Amino acid sequence: MNLMMLLEMAASSFPERIAVxxxxxxxxFAELFSAAGVAxxxxxxxxxKHAAVLDVSSLALPVGLFAAAWAGVPFVPLNYRLTDAxxxxxxxxxxxAYLITDSERAPTLGSRAGATVIAREDFLARSRGGAGRxxxxxxxxxxxxxxxxxxxxxxxxxxAVLRQKHVVSYILGAVEFGAAAESDAALVSVPxxxxxxxxxxxxxxxxxxxxxxxxxxxxxxxxxxxRREGVTYAFVVPTMLQRIVDVLEGSASADLxxxxxxxxxxxxMPLPVIERAMRLLPDTTFTNxxxxxxxxATLTVLGPDDHRAAAGSPDPAVRRRLTSVGRPLPTVEIxxxxxxxxxxxxxxxxxxxxxGEQVSGxxxxxxxxxxxxxxxxxRDGGWLDEEGYLFLEGRIDDIIVRGGENMSPGEIEDVxxxxxxxxxxxxxxxxxxxxxxxxxAVVVLAPGHEPDPEALREFVRQRxxxxxxxxxxxxxxxxxxxxxxxxxxxxxxxxxxDAAAAP
Amino acid sequence: xxxxxxxxxxxxxVCATEVMVIQAPEGEVDLRCGGAPMLEIxxxxxxxxxxxAAAAGTQIGKRYVDADGTIELLCTKPGEGGLxxxxxxxxxxxxxxxxxxx
Numbered sequence: 368m369n370l371m372m373l374l375e376m377a378a379s380s381f382p383e384r385i386a387v388x389x390x391x392x393x394x395x396f397a398e399l400f401s402a403a404g405v406a407x408x409x410x411x412x413x414x415x416k417h418a419a420v421l422d423v424s425s426l427a428l429p430v431g432l433f434a435a436a437w438a439g440v441p442f443v444p445l446n447y448r449l450t451d452a453x454x455x456x457x458x459x460x461x462x463x464a465y466l467i468t469d470s471e472r473a474p475t476l477g478s479r480a481g482a483t484v485i486a487r488e489d490f491l492a493r494s495r496g497g498a499g500r501x502x503x504x505x506x507x508x509x510x511x512x513x514x515x516x517x518x519x520x521x522x523x524x525x526x527a528v529l530r531q532k533h534v535v536s537y538i539l540g541a542v543e544f545g546a547a548a549e550s551d552a553a554l555v556s557v558p559x560x561x562x563x564x565x566x567x568x569x570x571x572x573x574x575x576x577x578x579x580x581x582x583x584x585x586x587x588x589x590x591x592x593x594r595r596e597g598v599t600y601a602f603v604v605p606t607m608l609q610r611i612v613d614v615l616e617g618s619a620s621a622d623l624x625x626x627x628x629x630x631x632x633x634x635x636m637p638l639p640v641i642e643r644a645m646r647l648l649p650d651t652t653f654t655n656x657x658x659x660x661x662x663x664a665t666l667t668v669l670g671p672d673d674h675r676a677a678a679g680s681p682d683p684a685v686r687r688r689l690t691s692v693g694r695p696l697p698t699v700e701i702x703x704x705x706x707x708x709x710x711x712x713x714x715x716x717x718x719x720x721x722x723g724e725q726v727s728g729x730x731x732x733x734x735x736x737x738x739x740x741x742x743x744x745x746r747d748g749g750w751l752d753e754e755g756y757l758f759l760e761g762r763i764d765d766i767i768v769r770g771g772e773n774m775s776p777g778e779i780e781d782v783x784x785x786x787x788x789x790x791x792x793x794x795x796x797x798x799x800x801x802x803x804x805x806x807x808a809v810v811v812l813a814p815g816h817e818p819d820p821e822a823l824r825e826f827v828r829q830r831x832x833x834x835x836x837x838x839x840x841x842x843x844x845x846x847x848x849x850x851x852x853x854x855x856x857x858x859x860x861x862x863x864x865d866a867a868a869a870p
Numbered sequence: 871x872x873x874x875x876x877x878x879x880x881x882x883x884v885c886a887t888e889v890m891v892i893q894a895p896e897g898e899v900d901l902r903c904g905g906a907p908m909l910e911i912x913x914x915x916x917x918x919x920x921x922x923a924a925a926a927g928t929q930i931g932k933r934y935v936d937a938d939g940t941i942e943l944l945c946t947k948p949g950e951g952g953l954x955x956x957x958x959x960x961x962x963x964x965x966x967x968x969x970x971x972x
Contacts, residue, residue, distance in 0.1 A: 368877040372890065376946055380930055508877035532877060539892070539944065541972075543965050544931025566972040602972055630971045656971035670969035697966060 370436040387578040405497030406434030413483040415465035419443040423582035441511040508532035526731035537663040537725035540698040547576035554601040556581040566664035586610035604633040604771035632656035633771035634803040657692030663725040669693030699723040767796035788816035808837035887949030892942040904951020926952030934960040
């Protein structure tokens, strides 16, 4: 098994179709295949053990993804919002690496001994100029296809390992080969380092659907692009859909005539947002997808029929399904388990566990979290209703999911604790209509210091990504701990909810 | 054909067909295409014609199974021959359409 097999099938069946376009630049399926071969040769010649991309979406992303598969090395999309210190730590784990990046970063990173660094434009020019590759790709199912760094609850980020067998099984199970019409187009606005960005690429390629890339999302551009390019399908995170709905409601026409289907995932969708979207776009179907990096994307879907049935039902139990993530794919099994690992009945909360060929659950150098029975404990909390619809209950490990981005409270707390005014601090996620969750901090001041929320925010911004700066900061005399010294985050959340509810 | 390993690709000896093994039974498997035993990728084709009695053809992207579901193959290159386990022709597996989720 190898991702390249999927591209080869597509390139032999519809070579002249546009595979991917970014602005005015585009690659046909045949051109993408050829470019991947040339790039694979370059990667192999460099001696790199990994091929990484540190960049926004561009044509270099599909070329790099398939070239890595052809060269038989893992593909590593890196988050371009990382700080230099974070990046240094991650690159250290994957060197020697072949690193494709933007032209601003390329000169700086070029001094790294362990990396062969190439600017995106040079990479593309070289890949398109060559004559393909004779050598075929390895078909070993155990080869690592993709490494995706996810932020853990403690310590440095860990790399989720997706092997060729996971990614290829997922695509073969979820996508019908060549099912797209020549006029179909998918608008991809999620970043390359998100599993949804990668699976959107692979599934579009296998279905023969043109990919339209939008590197930096904003709602106006998204809408204009969808109209101009006749986009028939798009995946968005809830925050994006919220903004799209806001803009459509404020404009003269909400018409997106070609857009047959939207799917969404990557965080909790507020009920008002999906209801407004369904009203505004009556001819567009909606699908909610739930999955994790460790499961090669989608595990469950709430499909178009589910959306309509739920939205139109007088039965509250059915209507509530609009806030569920639907039911498992035919190739996936879901169980809810209690703290001892025993399955629980419908309606009972527990940990969501998943089994299927696409499920990896493995981390680089840390082994697998999949149990001997094949089930992967996701650390997501949830419950199933009587008909098997899955409802999410947030992260068991208190990870904050803000606009589709996972962040660890511990990481933010560690930074705030370095500030001289902070004696103690608790960071939690609080419900937020725009971002799904917002970052909130409750701070105990060191003696002699005055509350200065903006100074604390700025302190976090300078050390972490700006999205990690707490939107809300409250000050208290002490934090709630249990007898063993464990911070009671649920009490902190309750405080914040009470404070928000107060007039 | 000897043993089949999931995830590997094999080819017809008499036409252009190539398939990837999705699922296969343990042990020796008498897998044929166009009436002739299938080969490892890279092995030399026989050059014999496709048996007219086994010329159902293969379609790219389609899955082929036997009645018991012991074997499943994905066609990665189409050809004129038909796939069979021993003397029993494999049949096209109907795809269940799913809502697109990515």
